[in-house]
Amino acid sequence: MPDRLVLLGSKGGPALRPGGPWPSSTLLEIGGRAIVVDCGLGVTRGLVDAGVSLKALDLIFITHLHSDHVLELGPLIHTAWTAGLATPVTVFGPPGLGHYWRRFCQAMEFDIEIRIADEGRPDIRELVSVDEFGQGHVVEQRGLKVTALRVDHPPVTDCFALRFEHGGNSVVFSADTAFFPPLADFADGAAILVHEAMLEEGIERLVARTGNGARLREHLLASHSFAEEAGRIASDAGVKRLVLNHLIPADDTEIGEVDWIAAVRKTWAGDLTIARDGLVVELSGAKAASGEGTA
Numbered sequence: 001m002p003d004r005l006v007l008l009g010s011k012g013g014p015a016l017r018p019g020g021p022w023p024s025s026t027l028l029e030i031g032g033r034a035i036v037v038d039c040g041l042g043v044t045r046g047l048v049d050a051g052v053s054l055k056a057l058d059l060i061f062i063t064h065l066h067s068d069h070v071l072e073l074g075p076l077i078h079t080a081w082t083a084g085l086a087t088p089v090t091v092f093g094p095p096g097l098g099h100y101w102r103r104f105c106q107a108m109e110f111d112i113e114i115r116i117a118d119e120g121r122p123d124i125r126e127l128v129s130v131d132e133f134g135q136g137h138v139v140e141q142r143g144l145k146v147t148a149l150r151v152d153h154p155p156v157t158d159c160f161a162l163r164f165e166h167g168g169n170s171v172v173f174s175a176d177t178a179f180f181p182p183l184a185d186f187a188d189g190a191a192i193l194v195h196e197a198m199l200e201e202g203i204e205r206l207v208a209r210t211g212n213g214a215r216l217r218e219h220l221l222a223s224h225s226f227a228e229e230a231g232r233i234a235s236d237a238g239v240k241r242l243v244l245n246h247l248i249p250a251d252d253t254e255i256g257e258v259d260w261i262a263a264v265r266k267t268w269a270g271d272l273t274i275a276r277d278g279l280v281v282e283l284s285g286a287k288a289a290s291g292e293g294t295a
Contacts, residue, residue: 003030003169003283005192005243008046009038010275011250012176012196012224014068016041020251021277023068026173026194027052030283031143031166036060037173039073042277047076049278054080055087061138061146062093063175064159065100074104081124082115091130092138092146094158098130135160143167149186151177153223161186169283172239176246178222179229184236191283193239194275195230196246199255199263206249224248227260231268242268245275 006029009022016022023040027050034052036043039062047054057080062070070093077089091097105112105125115121131139138146145165153159153176161183163172172187174180174195187193203220207213225233227244234242244260260274273281 003166005029005171005194005281005283006046006050007243007245007275007279007281008050008277009040009042010245010247010277010279012068012198012246012248014041014066014071017251021247022046023071024246025072026245028164028171030164030169030171033142033144033166034058035164036076037162038063038069039071039076040068041071043072044076044079046277050280054083055085057085057089058087060089060091061162062091062097063162063173064094064153064156065096066156066176069176070097070100074101074108077128078104078108078111078124081121081127085127086122087127089128091128092133093130094160095132095134096158097132101128101130133160134158138162147186149183151175151183152180153177156223163187163190171283172237174225174230174233176223177225179225179232181233181236184233187233187237187239190237190239192241192243192281193234193237194243194245195233196225196248197227197230197244197260197264198224198248199259200226201259202249202252202255205252205254220248227263228266231264231266234268234270239270241271241273241281243273243275243281247275 006027008025011021022042024038025040025043026037028035135150147163148160161175170190171192172190207217257274
């Protein structure tokens with residue numbers, strides 16, 4: 001199985017709109033491991049559509065506890081369990097993730113207990129282990145090394161970029177962050193940098209359709225990166241390919257791929273992929289499938 005990145009959910013923020021993309025979730029297949037990074041709404045359907053057996057769920061990483069990154073974590077694991085998952089799953093995430101998982105299991109207690117008794121399933125609470133991490137070393141096993149960098153996403157303090165390395169290949173996820181120069185050193189030489197991106201011309205229309213527009217504008221400008229800032233990080237890091245993801249706005253009919261490309265080309269001249277749901281990026285040469293979504 002070739003190493004690949006599958007962008008399951010490509011939009012920033014939790015809202016869903018007709019015909020629009022799903023919130024944040026990504027599948028990273030590297031070194032024979034199937035790794036889920038973030039579990040926004042739609043992750044379970046996205047994994048199934050990507051050809052992943054839910055029974056083989058293994059490693060999950062959560063960058064931070066905003067709902068568009070964690071809302072479907074419990075439902076993903078529970079659905080995998082009802083599909084026959086019987087092997088351990090490890091979930092890595094920031095402080096507070098263990099609390100989320102315990103409360104999810106409490107909320108689903110009736111269903112969990114009755115399926116154990118009625119269907120003979122193993123106890124899901126014993127299958128899943130939660131490992132809360134901070135900045136630095138996260139895990140190293142079977143040739144896979146994962147490290148974390150605390151990024152700038154106020155008011156969330158425990159938000160972490162993640163670097164995955166295996167066999168000379170490396171993929172870095174920026175997580176949600178304002179322009180953060182130390183991220184360039186963290187992503188140095190990576191095959192792929194998956195970086196969040198925002199377009200200035202879409203912000204006013206986005207805040208106009210929400211009930212808390214002024215506060216939302218403040219948050220976006222303080223906590224997220226414009227596309228050209230993502231390009232600057234990629235250039236400084238010397239990565240092979242930049243993937244713009246967690247797009248804000250991702251469902252504005254007046255904004256297309258050409259607009260994202262024009263913005264990021266101000267600072268990034270290398271290989272480029274603009275995310276959309278279901279898009280596959282091969283790690284060998286870091287090329288997108290069939291050339292789609294690339295520039």
